[in-house]
Amino acid sequence: MIGSVEIAGGGIAGLTTGLAFARKGWRVRVHEQDNDLRILGAGIYIWENGLRVLDALGVLDPVIAGTIPASRHEKRNHHGGVFSQSCLASDFRLYVPLRETLLTALYDALLDAGGEVAFSSRAVGAAPCGRLEFADGCSVAADLVIGADGINSPIRDSLDLLRWRRPVGQFGYRAMIRREAGDWSNESPEAHCENWNGSRRLLYAPCTPDYAYVQLTSLKGDDLGNAVPIDRAFWRELFPGLCWVIDRIPDDGSGDWFELVRLKDWSKGRVALVGDAASGQPPFLGQGGGCAMMSGFSLAEAIDREGDVNAGIATWKRSERRVIEWVQQVAYWYGQLARLPPGARSAAFKAIELCEPLKRVTLFAGARHDPTAEDYWRFDPDPSFPFVFPLVH
Ligand SMILES: Cc1cc2nc3c(=O)[nH]c(=O)nc-3n(C[C@H](O)[C@H](O)[C@H](O)COP(=O)(O)OP(=O)(O)OC[C@H]3O[C@@H](n4cnc5c(N)ncnc54)[C@H](O)[C@@H]3O)c2cc1C
Numbered sequence: 001m002i003g004s005v006e007i008a009g010g011g012i013a014g015l016t017t018g019l020a021f022a023r024k025g026w027r028v029r030v031h032e033q034d035n036d037l038r039i040l041g042a043g044i045y046i047w048e049n050g051l052r053v054l055d056a057l058g059v060l061d062p063v064i065a066g067t068i069p070a071s072r073h074e075k076r077n078h079h080g081g082v083f084s085q086s087c088l089a090s091d092f093r094l095y096v097p098l099r100e101t102l103l104t105a106l107y108d109a110l111l112d113a114g115g116e117v118a119f120s121s122r123a124v125g126a127a128p129c130g131r132l133e134f135a136d137g138c139s140v141a142a143d144l145v146i147g148a149d150g151i152n153s154p155i156r157d158s159l160d161l162l163r164w165r166r167p168v169g170q171f172g173y174r175a176m177i178r179r180e181a182g183d184w185s186n187e188s189p190e191a192h193c194e195n196w197n198g199s200r201r202l203l204y205a206p207c208t209p210d211y212a213y214v215q216l217t218s219l220k221g222d223d224l225g226n227a228v229p230i231d232r233a234f235w236r237e238l239f240p241g242l243c244w245v246i247d248r249i250p251d252d253g254s255g256d257w258f259e260l261v262r263l264k265d266w267s268k269g270r271v272a273l274v275g276d277a278a279s280g281q282p283p284f285l286g287q288g289g290g291c292a293m294m295s296g297f298s299l300a301e302a303i304d305r306e307g308d309v310n311a312g313i314a315t316w317k318r319s320e321r322r323v324i325e326w327v328q329q330v331a332y333w334y335g336q337l338a339r340l341p342p343g344a345r346s347a348a349f350k351a352i353e354l355c356e357p358l359k360r361v362t363l364f365a366g367a368r369h370d371p372t373a374e375d376y377w378r379f380d381p382d383p384s385f386p387f388v389f390p391l392v393h
Contacts, residue, residue, distance in 0.1 A: 001307050002026055003143030006132040008123035008155050010037060012044075012289045013275025014148035015106035015117075017296030019057050021144075022113035024304050029140075030110070031121035031132070033149075037103045040254050042174040043096040043205060043213025045286025047367035051093055053293040054105075056372040062105040063097055066208050070094040070192050075349055077342075078197035080241045084349045092367070094286075096192070096205045096213055098176065102289075123149060125158030128269025130309075133158075144309050145271040148296070151259060153277035159268045168258045168282050169220040170335055173230055175253030176211050177245060183212075196345070197238040199338045200225050204245055214249055215283075219338060220257075228255040258282035260332050266321055267313045272299060281328040284335040287366040291324045298371040305377055320371070327366035334363065 002025045007014045010032030018028045032038075046054070046063070054060040073094075075084040088094055107117065122135040126145045132155075133139040147155025156162055192205040199222065203215040216235065218225025224234040229251035236243050261280035266273055275292035298320050303312030337345050352359055360368060370376065 001143075001303070001309075003309070005029075005144040005146060006140050006142040007031065007146040007148055008126070008132060009148035009150060009153075009275070009277070010034075010107075010117055010119075011148065011150060011275065011292075012102065012106070013150075013277070013292035013296055014146070015103065015110055016053065016057070016293045017146055017148055017274050017299060018115050018117075019059065019106055019110045019113060020297045020300035022110055022115040023057060024300055026300075028110070028113075028115035030115065030117045030148075031123050031134070032117060032119050033122040035120045037100075037107055039100045039103060040174075041176050041250070041252070042099050042215075042254060043176065043207045043211075044099045044102055044289055045205070046095050046097065046102070047286060047290055047364075048092050048094070049287075049367050049369050050290040050293045051095065052370055052372045053297045056297065057109065059105050059109045062108070063102050064095045065101075067095045067097040067101070068206050068208060070096065070205070072191040074191050074193045075346075076193055076195045077346075078195065078239055078241075080195075083346045084353045086353055092364075094192070096207045098207060098211065098213075123147075124154050126155045126271045128159065128271055130270035143270065144303070146296075146299075147271065147273040147277045148275045148292075149277055151261060151276040151280040153273065155271065156263065156273050156277045159271060161263050161265055161268060161273065163262045163264045165259060165261050165280075167220075168260055168332060168335060170217060170258045170282060170338065171220065171222075171226045171255065172215055172217045172258060172283065173228060173249075173253050173255045174213070174215045175249050176207070177214055177248040177250070179206065179210055179212050183244070195239055195242060196342070198342065200235075200238055201338065202235070202239055202242060202245070204242070212245075214245060216249075217338070226255075228253075258335070260328060262325070262328075266317050270309055270313075272313055272316070274299060279324045279328055281331040282335045283331070285327065285331045285363060285366060287327050287331060290366055291327055294366075294369060294371050295320055295324060301371065301377065315377075319377070323365065323369050327369075330362045330365060 004027040302316035306312040
């Protein structure tokens with residue numbers, strides 16, 4: 001079917017979903033509350049699953065142009081000693097472009113495909129019959145309405161779809177730093193490195209020849225670790241070998257408390273939720289955006305295949321929901337390893353790293369999921385993600 005879709009939210013989820021429907025010939029309008037794309041000064045991990053979606057949507061090249069492919073992932077202690085590492089194969093890629101590059105490429109492609117983005121357009125709710133309501137009192141009807149309005153989603157809440165939303169007790173500060181010529185002697189080229197000291201983590205990821213992405217994480221209650229702007233002296237003391245990184249971290253980076261979101265349902269009538277509105281998760285697998293992209297892409301595919309909005313939404317939920325909820329859980333549990341004493345945590349990381357089958361169904365469950373595969377819709381959903389673990393933080 002060819003229909004119309006109104007989307008609340010012009011972030012990764014909204015723009016990817018809009019592009020996926022525009023590629024199918026739908027009339028697409030994305031409503032973004034801000035007066036421009038919300039550009040954060042940060043990088044974004046895009047694993048194989050996200051890269052395949054971008055490729056299927058014809059937008060991979062501009063997203064990864066000039067971005068350095070990651071070849072290795074390392075975990076180091078605060079003295080710089082590597083205690084766990086893995087290599088990435090050529091059929092299992094990871095790129096970390098700037099968020100700005102990703103959003104701009106999606107936006108440009110959406111406009112080229114005939115889609116529209118309305119800025120300064122704030123949605124406040126939706127009705128199951130397929131109506132999107134705005135802050136100025138207006139509303140529009142469409143064959144499909146999508147809430148891609150982020151973790152605080154008013155669309156989700158207006159439909160009473162939230163089951164629960166839990167803080168996970170962890171904080172992250174992210175920013176871009178400039179790379180300089182001498183850095184090559186300090187860093188492992190193409191290696192993405194998590195540096196640990198106690199429960200604090202400093203992630204360093206080269207993005208382009210000129211920029212690297214840095215993320216600092218700490219537990220709730222760690223006042224020095226949670227400080228924004230960052231307490232430079234504190235982080236320098238924790239990672240004395242990385243002062244060259246810490247000294248370049250800007251004061252205007254972004255600080256976030258991580259949360260996990262679980263819904264009663266991913267849709268109501270003709271309204272569906274994608275991205276953080278439905279599957280907000282702590283960022284320890286680098287899969288929040290990947291899940292958003294998979295979800296938006298597969299929703300368009302499912303409706304296109306079924307030729308009917310309601311049937312398509314039902315098929316989409318059957319195939320995607322438990323995979324993505326599983327990825328959320330793994331992200332939560334993986335992040336909780338920060339609470340272990342250092343020796344136990346290193347042992348846990350090493351054990352996971354060395355056990356390929358375990359890694360496949362945990363850390364890489366999202367990255368290995370491929371809704372772009374030709375035979376994807378021919379089979380019943382993969383039954384291998386049935387577990388539900390309690391949350392314990
Ligand atoms: C520290 C940190 C690091 C992360 N790192 C990674 C990573 O490396 N890889 C990865 O895949 N994911 C990562 N994530 C997760 C990723 O950022 C999110 O999953 C992703 O941005 C979700 O996209 P979204 O479009 O659903 O939400 P958002 O990015 O929040 O976008 C929502 C958009 O909707 C707009 N909006 C909100 N309300 C309304 C409204 N009422 N009306 C109209 N517009 C509205 C907002 O202005 C915004 O533009 C990270 C998250 C954090 C916090």
